[in-house]
Amino acid sequence: xxxxxxxxxxxxxxxxxxxxxxxxxxxxxxxxxxxxxxxxxxxxxxxxxxxxxxxxxxxxxxxxxxxxxxxxxxxxxxxxxxxxxxxxxxxxxxxxxxxxxxxxxxxxxxxxxxxxxxxxxxxxxxxxxxxxxxxxxxxxxxxxxxxxxxxxxxxxxxxxxxxxxxxxxxxxxxxxxxxxxxxxxxxxxx
Numbered sequence: 165x166x167x168x169x170x171x172x173x174x175x176x177x178x179x180x181x182x183x184x185x186x187x188x189x190x191x192x193x194x195x196x197x198x199x200x201x202x203x204x205x206x207x208x209x210x211x212x213x214x215x216x217x218x219x220x221x222x223x224x225x226x227x228x229x230x231x232x233x234x235x236x237x238x239x240x241x242x243x244x245x246x247x248x249x250x251x252x253x254x255x256x257x258x259x260x261x262x263x264x265x266x267x268x269x270x271x272x273x274x275x276x277x278x279x280x281x282x283x284x285x286x287x288x289x290x291x292x293x294x295x296x297x298x299x300x301x302x303x304x305x306x307x308x309x310x311x312x313x314x315x316x317x318x319x320x321x322x323x324x325x326x327x328x329x330x331x332x333x334x335x336x337x338x339x340x341x342x343x344x345x346x347x348x349x350x351x352x353x354x
Contacts, residue, residue, distance in 0.1 A: 179337045186323045202348035214241035218264045218293045219281035222335040230342040238349040264293030274301030281307045283334040285314025294319045309334030
């Protein structure tokens with residue numbers, strides 16, 4: 165199949181249009197889940213809490229980008245744990261599966277919002293980071309794709325799932341979802 169801009173745009177729209185959302189009690193309407201995610205960020209940050217974002221590879225870039233947009237444009241404290249010194253130190257000393265667990269355990273406070281992004285939803289270091297966030301009392305928002313049975317998909321208070329097996333489409337959709345949450349936060353804080 166030849167890839168054209170038109171075919172790519174149609175597939176991307178299909179991914180955006182087919183995002184599924186769940187919470188602890190089951191399926192959520194995507195628009196309602198998006199509103200709930202933004203409200204969670206706003207509510208927790210109004211209490212002095214922060215947003216922590218974690219991801220690997222392209223998802224790390226999304227985490228970094230959104231953390232900056234949230235604090236610079238949205239006026240909320242936000243950070244990501246994708247610094248190369250941090251990742252290589254923790255991975256060397258404890259192993260890569262603990263690359264997010266250790267910093268989340270150290271820096272997360274009760275009531276913080278942890279946003280965990282993983283295309284496959286199977287990354288051990290992301291799963292461990294969410295487990296550490298839960299232990300710290302964080303509110304958790306997850307973003308995953310690929311198989312709808314991936315473990316990350318059921319770990320959050322709000323879970324966004326992109327039913328695609330393509331890294332590009334999953335990552336671009338995750339970025340759009342993160343920007344939507346961020347834009348809601350910015351609009352409400354201005």
